[in-house]
Amino acid sequence: MxxxxxxxxxxxxxxxxxxxxxxxxxxxxxxxxxxxxxxxxxxxxxxxxxxxxxxxxxxxxxxxxxxxxxxxxxxxxxxxxxxxxxxxxxxxxxxxxxxxxxxxxxxxxxxxxxxxxxxxxxxxxxxxxxxxxxxxxxxxxxxxxxxxxxxxxxxxxxxxxxxxxxxxxxxxxxxxxxxxxxxxxxxxxxxxxxxxRRCRRAVSESRDSLHRPPPQTDLGARDPDTTGEAAPPPWHGLLRFPHEGRPGLDLAAAYLPAAASPAHARRHGAWYDACPLADGEETLLATGRLPGSGAAGGPAVLIGALRGLAAAGSRPGQFPGRITGFLEHTALDPVCDAVYCGYRPGTRALSWARTGDPVPPLLFRGGTGHRLSGHDEATLEPGDLLLLHTGAPAPPAVAHLLSLALRLSRAGSAQDGARIVARELADSATERTDACVLLARVTS
CATH class of the missing domain: 3.30.450.20 (PAS domain)
Incomplete structure (x- = not known):
């Protein structure tokens, strides 16, 4: 040479x-x-x-x-x-x-x-x-x-x-x-x-955590000055959420505490997660609700089980049954509503499964949005924005989220989209429980 x-x-x-x-x-x-x-x-x-x-x-x-x-x-x-x-x-x-x-x-x-x-x-x-x-x-x-x-x-x-x-x-x-x-x-x-680069990301994420405020102990009211960014969930410090994204995806999430007293907020545990599946490239995207008075630390336990199952090779369609089986051996109540999505960047294939009656995955493309239903699989395109939300699945609530399509299409990143959704939901909040939203933008 x-x-x-x-x-x-x-x-x-x-x-x-x-x-x-x-x-x-x-x-x-x-x-x-x-x-x-x-x-x-x-x-x-x-x-x-x-x-x-x-x-x-x-x-x-x-x-x-x-x-x-x-x-x-x-x-x-x-x-x-x-x-x-x-x-x-x-x-x-x-x-x-x-x-x-x-x-x-x-x-x-x-x-x-x-x-x-x-x-x-x-x-x-x-x-x-x-x-x-x-x-x-x-x-x-x-x-x-x-x-x-x-x-x-x-x-x-x-x-x-x-x-x-x-x-x-x-x-x-x-x-x-x-x-x-x-x-x-x-x-x-x-x-x-x-x-x-993985080591450097770990340094960056741990350094950034030094500057984050400690989790709020009073989740009863939303702070109007921080609504745009949304408050961190109480279990946030236990996760290494992939802020740098996953292959083919730009990810962001928001947690909205209950618009009620702390007593009400503690009765439900809305949660979200994004992590690798067993092959390291496919990504699991999940949101759900964990009810019951023992749910204060429940999401952390559930997310730990979720990541363990993901590392062991579980597929999205297997999560509902396996999570239910796991929770039977704990003091926690079963998950009432959850969505488990798997995204493979090589083919841009999305598959999903659900527990209960959650808000279905919402797909925004070209300034319009629709709910994914029928077949539990879809093919995404670069620029698509996928939204998972733990709120009420009633038609008015879903229609409200779909009405944000034009604004979300102009968002420069998943984080910008999360801010838009968090602000909109906070301004119109009537629920007496907490909620989570997870957004994934297809980058390639």
Whole structure:
């Protein structure tokens, strides 16, 4: 593979074995020191400050482990066939020759981009077909800047594997110049940074939790100054709700305390959740109501069971029966109304099941809205907005939500849509129970 600098000026050789060995030793000593401090801090508590510290330690260890592996590869040279899933298998390289229109990929790059190793490497024109639609303009701009203006490439994009798995790839590269100074080819190193980004999100979410006010103990009245954002539910701090979204979805939720006294508010437990199903790519979206005087901590128990069943491989159609069976072994009453949706981004297929008589899933598309009914499955389109709500399923209530279609179609994000719904429901609230709303906007 050609040098990343120019066709007739080879790149400098890697530093000698001694200096690389020194870097490896320093990295391993630092990693050991960080790990020792992390282990000493394990008893720091489970509050927001403690979670943030542990997330930072985990992120630092992840980066140092990667650095150690990359330095070892620099010392030893590329392995003939890195073990699948290893650190070294997450780094690949490529060169695209502009004169012959040929592409040369390393073996690792096929796995990183979800391509069969026996297939033909994609050209620069074909490469965006692997990338999420919203990331394609950025990739095109990076490649154009490199080829036309001679700028180095340094950016990230998300690729979709054949099974629907979405991975984040960091790409660094340079133009390779011909003898007359024109661009002859483009060279790049691509790295799967999905796990690194997951660690960074954990740090961001735990840091943000430091600035959130503690959950309100008096849920009896809505604060008019915070209605637009909606109050956090009392069990909110126990969840890691995917604020960054799930593959193919932009997610947001709102919790509306009862417009009554605290005594009334405690009699029901409206809840929502969004989490991965067993394959990691399909997303479970769920809302429901948990009645009974023992429901103050009930939603937290139920959501824990929900996530456990999701991780164990339960499908949306199985949740009603399995949740009912689980609650029979607790002091909680059965779920009275709930909707369980599964969304698969590869096919944009939505399936759902229900318990009781909840508000049906509402779908908003192109400035209009309708309730999903009949068959418990649908195919969504980019830009669609799905709304789940735990309120009364009476026709006037559903019609009220559907009347927001035009305003929701103009919302820039799921969070903007959640604000619109929360404000509207708060202004017209007559219920003496709490409520939740969960919105999912299809992004690709």
């Amino acid at each position: 050609s040098s990343p600098l120019s066709a007739d000026h080879p790149a400098a050789q890697p530093p000698g074995r001694g200096s690389v060995e020194s870097l490896i030793s320093q990295t391993r000593r630092l990693r050991g020191d960080v790990d020792a401090v992390r282990r000493d801090s394990q008893g720091a508590g489970t509050d927001a400050q403690g979670r943030w510290q542990r997330a930072l330690y985990d992120l630092a260890l992840h980066q140092l482990t990667d650095l150690d592996a990359h330095l070892a590869q620099l010392r030893d040279g590329p392995a003939p066939s890195p073990r699948p899933g290893s650190l070294l298998s997450r780094v690949g390289s490529a060169e695209w020759n502009l004169l012959t229109d040929e592409a040369d990929w390393s073996a690792e790059l096929f796995a990183i981009l979800g391509r069969d190793r026996g297939s033909v490497p994609l050209s620069l024109d074909e490469l965006p077909s692997l990338v999420l639609a919203e990331d394609r303009p950025m990739l095109t701009a990076m490649v154009t800047d490199c080829l036309v203006d001679g700028r180095p490439i340094d950016g990230e994009f998300r690729v979709v594997h054949p099974g629907g798995t979405v991975r984040t790839v960091h790409m660094m590269g340079e133009p390779v110049l011909d003898t007359d100074g024109s661009t002859a080819s483009m060279w790049a190193v691509l790295r799967d940074v999905s796990e690194l």
